[in-house]
Amino acid sequence: xxxxPAQDHEIEAIAAFVxxxxxxxxxxxGWASEADMLGGQRTDAAALREDLAAPGAVxxxxxxxxxxPLLGCVWLQPLEDGAWYLGMLTIDPRLQARQLGRALLAAAxxxxxxxxxxxxxxxxxxxxxxxxxxxxxxxxxxxxxTEPFPxxxxxxxxxxxxxxxxxxxxxxx
Numbered sequence: 001x002x003x004x005p006a007q008d009h010e011i012e013a014i015a016a017f018v019x020x021x022x023x024x025x026x027x028x029x030g031w032a033s034e035a036d037m038l039g040g041q042r043t044d045a046a047a048l049r050e051d052l053a054a055p056g057a058v059x060x061x062x063x064x065x066x067x068x069p070l071l072g073c074v075w076l077q078p079l080e081d082g083a084w085y086l087g088m089l090t091i092d093p094r095l096q097a098r099q100l101g102r103a104l105l106a107a108a109x110x111x112x113x114x115x116x117x118x119x120x121x122x123x124x125x126x127x128x129x130x131x132x133x134x135x136x137x138x139x140x141x142x143x144x145x146t147e148p149f150p151x152x153x154x155x156x157x158x159x160x161x162x163x164x165x166x167x168x169x170x171x172x173x
Contacts, residue, residue: 001100002066003107006059006073008049014059014073015045021090023157030093032101032131037164038157043088047155051075059088060111062104071100074108083121083170084112105138113173120173123147123166132167140169 006014020026022042027033034042051057054077062072072091078084086108091100109120122140124132132142149164150156 001071001103001107002063002068003060003104003111004063004066006061010061010070011045011048011059013070014061015041015043015048017070017092018042018073018088018090021093027093030091030096032091032096032128033093034125034128034157037125037127037160039160040154040158042157044155051077056115058111060108062091062100062107071095072104074104076108076112078112078115078117079121082116082118084115084117084119086112086120086122101134102138109171109173117173119170121168121170123168125149126165126167127161132169135169138171140171143168143170 019042021030022034023038023040024035027035048059052059056078058076060074060076061070062074063070074089075087076084089101089105089108091104112120122135124135145168147166147168149159149166151159
């Protein structure tokens with residue numbers, strides 16, 4: 001598997017890939033869909049480019065080889081306390097049975113560790129019990145902290161519920 005920083009010319013396609021994986025009918029082919037909780041987009045190219053301007057932020061692509069189709073992607077960003085934020089871990093829903101998510105998560109953790117990360121931190125919508133359990137099986141722990149969902153900011157989707165918030169999870173590297 002090949003993990004590489006996304007190139008600017010790939011950003012539009014990556015945004016479309018992420019949206020298909022998380023929202024709408026196409027996302028239901030996998031087990032990690034958010035379609036029942038959120039409508040609209042998960043991200044867009046403008047937001048990705050804006051976020052990539054943050055120091056150290058990287059959007060990594062995941063392929064079988066350099067010329068192969070996009071299998072997945074993941075967001076990594078160093079934080080102020082030696083932790084790195086991991087987000088938008090995305091695998092094509094049709095390929096989730098290949099256990100590519102495990103491989104991508106491990107590769108992202110190694111990428112961050114090679115750059116000095118002491119731990120990985122992430123946020124997950126509290127209702128995504130199966131996803132939280134998946135991360136727990138990979139060594140992540142709930143910290144007890146929560147963060148509010150960005151209601152009113154449709155860049156992140158249109159909520160179908162009024163009780164969304166994020167739980168914070170961490171794993172020491």
